[in-house]
Amino acid sequence: xxxxxxxxxxxxxxxxxxxxxxxxxxxxxxxxxxxxxxxxxxxxxxxxxxxxxxxxxxxxxxxxxxxxxxxxxxxxxxxxxxxxxxxxxxxxxxxxxxxxxxxxxxxxxxxxxxxxxxxxxxxxxxxxxxxxxxxxxxxxxxxxxxxxxxxxxxxxxxxxxxxxxxxxxxxxxxxxxxxxxxxxxxxxxxxxxxxxxxxxxxxxxxxxxxxxxxxxxxxxxxxxxxxxxxxxxxxxxxxxxxxxxxxxxxxxxxxxxxxxxxxxxxxxxxxxxxxxxxxxxxxxxxxxxxxxxxxxxxxxxxxxxxxxxxxxxxxxxxxxxxxxxxxxxxxxxxxxxxxxxxxxxxxxxxxxxxxxxxxxxxxxxxxxxxxxxxxxxxxxxxxxxxxxxxxxxxxxxxxxxxxxxxxxxxxxxxxxxxxxxxxxxxxxxxxxxxxxxxxxxxxxxxxxxxxxxxxxxxxxxxxxxxxxxxxxxxxxxxxxxxxxxxxxxxxxxxxxxxxxxxxxxxxxxxxxxxxxxxxxxxxxxxxxxxxxxxxxxxxxxxxxxxxxxxxxxxxxxxxxxxxxxxxxxxxxxxxxxxxxxxxxxxxxxxxxxxxxxxxxxxxxxxxxxxxxxxxxxxxxxxxxxxxxxxxxxxxxxx
Numbered sequence: 001x002x003x004x005x006x007x008x009x010x011x012x013x014x015x016x017x018x019x020x021x022x023x024x025x026x027x028x029x030x031x032x033x034x035x036x037x038x039x040x041x042x043x044x045x046x047x048x049x050x051x052x053x054x055x056x057x058x059x060x061x062x063x064x065x066x067x068x069x070x071x072x073x074x075x076x077x078x079x080x081x082x083x084x085x086x087x088x089x090x091x092x093x094x095x096x097x098x099x100x101x102x103x104x105x106x107x108x109x110x111x112x113x114x115x116x117x118x119x120x121x122x123x124x125x126x127x128x129x130x131x132x133x134x135x136x137x138x139x140x141x142x143x144x145x146x147x148x149x150x151x152x153x154x155x156x157x158x159x160x161x162x163x164x165x166x167x168x169x170x171x172x173x174x175x176x177x178x179x180x181x182x183x184x185x186x187x188x189x190x191x192x193x194x195x196x197x198x199x200x201x202x203x204x205x206x207x208x209x210x211x212x213x214x215x216x217x218x219x220x221x222x223x224x225x226x227x228x229x230x231x232x233x234x235x236x237x238x239x240x241x242x243x244x245x246x247x248x249x250x251x252x253x254x255x256x257x258x259x260x261x262x263x264x265x266x267x268x269x270x271x272x273x274x275x276x277x278x279x280x281x282x283x284x285x286x287x288x289x290x291x292x293x294x295x296x297x298x299x300x301x302x303x304x305x306x307x308x309x310x311x312x313x314x315x316x317x318x319x320x321x322x323x324x325x326x327x328x329x330x331x332x333x334x335x336x337x338x339x340x341x342x343x344x345x346x347x348x349x350x351x352x353x354x355x356x357x358x359x360x361x362x363x364x365x366x367x368x369x370x371x372x373x374x375x376x377x378x379x380x381x382x383x384x385x386x387x388x389x390x391x392x393x394x395x396x397x398x399x400x401x402x403x404x405x406x407x408x409x410x411x412x413x414x415x416x417x418x419x420x421x422x423x424x425x426x427x428x429x430x431x432x433x434x435x436x437x438x439x440x441x442x443x444x445x446x447x448x449x450x451x452x453x454x455x456x457x458x459x460x461x462x463x464x465x466x467x468x469x470x471x472x473x474x475x476x477x478x479x480x481x482x483x484x485x486x487x488x489x490x491x492x493x494x495x496x497x498x499x500x501x502x503x504x505x506x507x508x509x510x511x512x513x514x515x516x517x518x519x520x521x522x523x524x525x526x527x528x529x530x531x532x533x534x535x536x537x538x539x540x541x542x543x544x545x546x547x548x549x550x551x552x553x554x555x556x557x558x559x560x561x562x563x564x565x566x567x568x569x570x571x572x573x574x575x576x577x578x579x580x581x582x583x584x585x586x587x588x589x590x591x592x593x594x595x596x597x598x599x600x601x602x603x604x605x606x607x608x609x610x611x612x613x614x615x616x617x618x619x620x621x622x623x624x625x626x627x628x629x630x631x632x633x634x635x636x637x638x
Contacts, residue, residue, distance in 0.1 A: 063091070064090050065153050065155050066157070066239070067094075071097075073160040074120065075319060077322060078228050080188040081158040082094070082231060085186070090239065096136050098136055099139060109410070110256065111410035114273070118273035119318055122276050123275065132239075134253065141173075149177075158185075158186045162191070163192060164356075164359060165449075171187070190319075193327055194357075202220065209464055212466060214354045226328060271314055271409065275320045277315070278320040282325070306490060313414075317451075356451070358450070358454055359450035365454070368433075373457070374457055375462050390403065393529075395507070395529050396478075398419070398479075402416045402419060406440075419478075423472070423474055427472065427539060429530065430542065471536055473532065485500050495517070498513070507528060
């Protein structure tokens with residue numbers, strides 16, 4: 001019986017034999033038993049059946065050599081996986097695996113690579129202060145680890161849990177290699193506040209598809225785990241490895257030039273990567289009571305646009321700043337009860353968590369086709385319009401200034417992101433969110449699989465639908481946010497000579513004003529590529545008709561067939577003149593949520609949803625005499 005076998009082990013100090021193996025421990029040995037291919041994840045342990053070893057009696061040469069693998073989580077504070085490596089190890093090596101071929105062939109811009117290299121340099125400096133260092137290993141993980149396991153006689157590998165589909169697939173391959181090599185693997189959760197699998201389990205083994213449902217689930221859970229202590233010199237000194245000068249060249253942090261980048265025209269970095277800068281930003285943002293008002297409102301202003309007053313996203317993305325550290329700093333700053341309504345920054349942090357949960361089991365989360373949570377909206381394909389948007393050549397100064405800042409600095413305010421994202425998709429251009437996501441992924445310092453794809457689907461009303469979000473007027477929103485036009489002048493120097501009265505709609509300026517500003521619209525700066533008033537009216541009708549076709553479940557986005565519109569619905573849209581002669585305020589056309597569903601939330605004309613025929617909207621043009629667009633109040637989601 002099992003009880004007698006356990007008693008036998010306790011009395012004799014012998015390990016019960018595993019079928020096919022005869023292993024025993026020395027009597028009186030209190031050493032820890034380690035699985036040769038054990039996998040420990042978070043608070044849950046998964047141990048493969050296999051050979052068990054006792055570190056104190058398996059031979060004089062048996063030492064515990066641990067390797068901590070940095071991917072994200074580029075920090076020494078709140079790093080539970082690194083803490084596990086330091087617990088009882090004889091040596092610990094900290095590595096980062098970098099593929100130089102990927103750096104030379106990818107579409108990721110130099111700003112992102114500079115931010116990454118700065119983060120690695122900062123991490124290396126911090127480790128050297130603890131008498132250790134960072135080993136930057138060149139190559140692919142599947143090629144690198146078999147060599148390192150043998151060369152360094154590795155017995156344990158630790159790393160941070162990656163909840164994204166690609167990361168889970170990569171880590172599964174490494175765990176198989178570790179099992180073959182007899183290396184114990186320990187994985188700890190620290191890139192997200194919660195265990196996303198636990199949230200899914202609490203929702204009936206399905207990812208919650210609305211933010212409201214997600215919040216309802218986490219209210220029932222305990223608060224996220226508190227951050228673990230920062231790694232100290234005393235801990236690292238017990239596990240350091242003698243550093244050889246020959247390793248400096250082999251495992252040093254590479255420069256941008258070594259990665260093949262041309263830095264001759266690279267300007268000064270607006271964002272400096274690294275844990276040191278991240279913690280300094282965090283302290284600066286929450287220093288004193290003066291910043292309370294800044295965070296209690298999501299309103300934009302020119303200072304927040306250019307000085308990035310809430311710009312911690314790049315540091316959270318690479319893990320230079322722990323999300324748990326950020327969370328508990330917020331909690332302490334606001335002295336907020338967990339059940340109260342979230343304040344803006346707290347809400348943004350939870351929305352990040354929501355997207356990670358929605359993406360973890362969906363490898364097609366970043367595309368429309370084959371994505372079970374995404375509505376198959378028949379977006380237009382217009383490469384010329386897409387290129388103008390991406391290059392900041394739309395003819396709307398507010399939109400173009402945002403895109404210029406994004407291209408130059410790799411960051412824009414989250415409400416500015418909504419303005420340009422809305423303009424591209426459901427507001428003006430009716431171009432797929434996939435195209436916008438590709439541009440953001442190429443330019444943003446904080447772009448990642450889950451948050452970027454989830455954000456674009458949410459903004460374009462393609463997934464996580466609860467109600468139609470307001471559209472952002474490319475003139476009125478900018479005028480309210482940047483009334484003097486300082487932001488526009490910063491990133492569109494050709495418009496610096498325009499008076500404030502015309503800086504947001506320069507096409508309405510008299511010819512003599514344009515000449516005095518040395519910028520003729522249509523010559524030195526493009527005319528607006530669409531008539532916003534007409535575009536918003538047509539595209540809102542499009543979205544309304546599409547959702548009338550959906551299988552209805554209180555507005556949730558469910559897997560749907562190809563969407564289309566009926567002939568009757570076509571005629572209702574075709575009645576628009578499409579010539580941009582309508583005048584008045586932009587907000588008159590979209591300041592209210594369209595009434596898509598009838599009483600009791602049921603879609604109108606639901607019986608027609610099987611009639612399929614894709615609508616074609618004529619290409620919209622902006623006439624030279626388009627009337628001036630008035631300002632509208634800024635609107636944000638609930």
